[in-house]
Amino acid sequence: MNEPLQKLLDAAKKVPQTQKDIExxxxxxxxxxxxxxxSMITREMVDRIADEMAAKDKDD
Numbered sequence: 060m061n062e063p064l065q066k067l068l069d070a071a072k073k074v075p076q077t078q079k080d081i082e083x084x085x086x087x088x089x090x091x092x093x094x095x096x097x098s099m100i101t102r103e104m105v106d107r108i109a110d111e112m113a114a115k116d117k118d119d
Contacts, residue, residue: 082109 060068076084086105093100 085109 086102086109089109090100090102090105093105
């Protein structure tokens with residue numbers, strides 16, 4: 060790996076992720092994996108279901 064790329068990777072490792080960042084990454088991962096298997100899955104569907112699950116968790 061070249062030095063400039065290694066420096067960027069090292070710097071990125073030090074950037075803290077917020078809970079919002081983590082949730083956005085989780086939803087993106089879920090969309091990517093489900094859409095790959097079923098092209099009818101949309102980001103909006105993933106967001107709606109994730110929101111419903113979060114609301115249900117708050118109720119429990």
